[in-house]
Amino acid sequence: MRVRFAPSPTGHLHVGNARTALFNWLLARGSGGTFILRIEDTDVERSRTESEQAILEDLEWMGLHWDEGPDVGGRFGPYRQSERLYLYRSYAERLIREGRAYYCFCSPQQLEAERKEQVRLGRAPRYSGRCRAIAPAGARARVDAGEAAVVRFKVPDQERVGFTDIVRGEISVSIDVIGDPVLLRSDGHPAYNFAVVIDDALMEITHVIRGEDHISNTHRQVLLYEALGVTPPKFAHLSLVLGPDHTPLSKRHGATSVAEFRAKGYLPEALVNYLALLGWSPGEGEEVLPAAELARRFSLEAVAHSAGIFDEEKLAWVNRHYLRSAAPERIAALSIPYLRAAGFATAPDARGLEFLASRAIPMVTNSVDRLDQAPRRLHFLFEFKPSVSIQDSDVAAILIHPGATHAIDTLASELEMMPRLLTRDTFRAAAARVRERTGLKGKDLFHPIRVALTGDAGGPELDLAIPAIDAGAALPADAGIAPIMGCRERAVAFAAALRVDGR
Numbered sequence: 001m002r003v004r005f006a007p008s009p010t011g012h013l014h015v016g017n018a019r020t021a022l023f024n025w026l027l028a029r030g031s032g033g034t035f036i037l038r039i040e041d042t043d044v045e046r047s048r049t050e051s052e053q054a055i056l057e058d059l060e061w062m063g064l065h066w067d068e069g070p071d072v073g074g075r076f077g078p079y080r081q082s083e084r085l086y087l088y089r090s091y092a093e094r095l096i097r098e099g100r101a102y103y104c105f106c107s108p109q110q111l112e113a114e115r116k117e118q119v120r121l122g123r124a125p126r127y128s129g130r131c132r133a134i135a136p137a138g139a140r141a142r143v144d145a146g147e148a149a150v151v152r153f154k155v156p157d158q159e160r161v162g163f164t165d166i167v168r169g170e171i172s173v174s175i176d177v178i179g180d181p182v183l184l185r186s187d188g189h190p191a192y193n194f195a196v197v198i199d200d201a202l203m204e205i206t207h208v209i210r211g212e213d214h215i216s217n218t219h220r221q222v223l224l225y226e227a228l229g230v231t232p233p234k235f236a237h238l239s240l241v242l243g244p245d246h247t248p249l250s251k252r253h254g255a256t257s258v259a260e261f262r263a264k265g266y267l268p269e270a271l272v273n274y275l276a277l278l279g280w281s282p283g284e285g286e287e288v289l290p291a292a293e294l295a296r297r298f299s300l301e302a303v304a305h306s307a308g309i310f311d312e313e314k315l316a317w318v319n320r321h322y323l324r325s326a327a328p329e330r331i332a333a334l335s336i337p338y339l340r341a342a343g344f345a346t347a348p349d350a351r352g353l354e355f356l357a358s359r360a361i362p363m364v365t366n367s368v369d370r371l372d373q374a375p376r377r378l379h380f381l382f383e384f385k386p387s388v389s390i391q392d393s394d395v396a397a398i399l400i401h402p403g404a405t406h407a408i409d410t411l412a413s414e415l416e417m418m419p420r421l422l423t424r425d426t427f428r429a430a431a432a433r434v435r436e437r438t439g440l441k442g443k444d445l446f447h448p449i450r451v452a453l454t455g456d457a458g459g460p461e462l463d464l465a466i467p468a469i470d471a472g473a474a475l476p477a478d479a480g481i482a483p484i485m486g487c488r489e490r491a492v493a494f495a496a497a498l499r500v501d502g503r
């Protein structure tokens with residue numbers, strides 16, 4: 001089995017295309033087949049090297065490694081269409097020689113006039129076939145004399161053209177809807193339908209898996225395979241990925257490219273796992289499975305032909321699962337760009353990373369959907385300003401309780417007597433002392449303590465937050481983590497702010 005993903009490098013990798021790549025990859029990996037990457041860059045105007053580079057990076061990031069491709073090579077190269085122009089030319093010439101293709105000299109103005117006339121007559125516009133009448137020798141002479149010409153395929157005289165789609169079953173159309181398609185443009189570049197057939201044939205592709213927007217192309221391609229005397233590959237056309245309003249997923253719905261989801265802090269394994277569920281189910285009520293297991297279970301026959309609705313909530317749910325099960329060291333490293341953007345880290349060294357992995361990340365992974373939410377979850381470590389906190393309405397609602405100020409004063413005096421570096425147990429001991437001395441308990445005790453030590457009315461469990469604050473405060477200044485004020489100083493500062501405020 002040989003399958004390929006054939007992106008056009010004209011923009012970002014859309015998640016719909018990423019799913020196409022994934023289904024090809026799953027099929028290849030599940031069956032010991034070969035996954036090929038081919039760059040379809042014959043649209044000179046729109047193709048960009050940076051876009052090709054970005055697509056390769058996104059695929060790498062998703063872990064969809066290819067066995068043959070522009071960078072790794074392979075027996076069937078080159079894998080960039082712009083490097084295969086000589087092949088398209090020679091096959092076009094062969095088809096001309098065999099009388100299955102011909103030169104067309106119609107100008108764009110002529111074609112446009114013809115199109116308008118057909119529309120006026122209420123017919124579907126298609127090329128009239130006018131240049132079929134030019135004798136081959138005469139056409140050749142005009143081309144040799146430098147006249148601009150395209151090469152068109154002579155659509156054969158038959159009633160219908162069709163194929164069996166693995167996902168959709170029999171599909172066919174009347175040949176009448178197909179005007180003689182262009183194979184080579186006048187600048188020598190191939191039309192998509194021609195290049196793709198030559199490449200799929202020469203690269204010995206056995207299964208073509210792509211979006212259903214290509215079905216009308218497939219009819220033309222099937223005719224070309226027949227003309228070339230090549231058995232077509234098997235085809236599977238995937239439903240498009242739609243937004244929640246059932247229109248094709250686009251910018252209007254928010255993020256659409258792999259790069260955007262990556263920047264939002266989704267893990268690659270989560271995106272891969274989620275995309276696999278769009279139009280396919282691994283069965284047995286299981287949804288969260290590693291890529292290798294998805295590949296083991298994948299079959300094209302089980303792909304649904306109903307559209308896949310992209311649901312970011314569900315993606316977030318899958319991501320939470322992977323965030324929780326990933327190694328904290330890895331999540332710590334991945335969270336650095338977000339922390340850096342928030343001013344909470346520079347370039348953490350081993351001590352900084354250790355702090356993040358063992359202290360900070362556990363508070364993140366148990367509650368966020370994505371890593372771009374990490375700074376919001378961790379801001380209390382770095383931004384402690386009692387005078388600002390007491391203006392916050394949720395904090396004020398806690399401070400207004402009888403005994404809240406007393407609890408904070410008492411906490412401050414208790415922490416003066418505790419070791420500086422609070423652990424979960426020493427923190428609990430301090431809280432127990434405050435309870436004994438004030439008679440406060442439950443929320444009345446812990447809400448003021450939380451407010452005094454974190455500056456917030458809510459946030460991570462104190463059992464995690466308090467040791468994290470003091471571990472962070474003990475970090476050397478050059479560990480790459482922004483300065484963190486310790487709990488003892490926090491309690492004192494908060495009590496002082498309350499006094500200034502007259503509470």
Ligand code: GLU
Binds near residue numbers: 005008196
């Ligand atoms: N370059 C085409 C695209 O990006 C590939 C279609 C195909 O897989 O044949 O849509």
